[in-house]
Amino acid sequence: MSSFSNMSAEEISSLLDEHGIKHGPVVDSTRNLYEKKLKEAMAKRKQAKPSPDKTFYREEEEEVTYVYRTPTKSENFMESRPYMRSKPEWTAEELEHSASYSGYSRSSEYRGRDYDELSHKMPVGAKTAPIRSGQDAPKAPKSPRLIPLWVQFLCFLAVAVFLYFVFSSMESSEPLKVIE
């Protein structure tokens, strides 16, 4: 451990920057404080050193799963949106529905990504993830999900079918059917 009192103000300043500590000018009244901060930061680094590889690896793993999930997650997201949108136009042909579905896919792809970012809380991973996707696509990822994906699909389908049922019964001229 180097002694800070022999260092110049600029050296201390650059050390603070290295540790990511936001600081003001290193002058007489602030020097002591910054030296203390540096000591704490260096001690922390020494403590954290044994485990950074593991966490990095876990981050890598999460990056991989994140990329693999993106297409399926955004698909899920895409499916829900056109249903809500085309509800008033349900009487129109199904062609229109499929058209809006495909047209929406492009704009919601980005939103699907955002949705993933929020759920995974790793915005940094998004930039480096696409590079890995090609390498790890054939692998079967183990995603840390609480609810399995097929359950989510099932729930969504159930809600969609229910909404369709409600809507179609609204269309009929017998409102009593809905209540029963």
Place this chain on the structure above:
Amino acid sequence: MSTTSQKHRDFVGEPMGDKPVIALSGIGETLGKKLEEQGFDKAFVVLGQFLLLKKDTEMFTDWLKDATGANSRQAGSCAQCLKEWCDAFL
């Protein structure tokens, strides 16, 4: 409004001018003396230190605790007081 003391409101409500150190929220007789010993004899000198630390309340709190032995509440109160004064007048 959060629970601020009368002292806080008095300080933050007007330019500090030549007010003594003990006019700062969180700084009483004991802490005031310790600050004066180190050359911080007026509130604006403590403001100077706060500004040198780039108005970072955490840094300032650490500094104040280190320099005077203030506890977290006193130091935090002083930092918040200075921050609000800066927001209003700086």
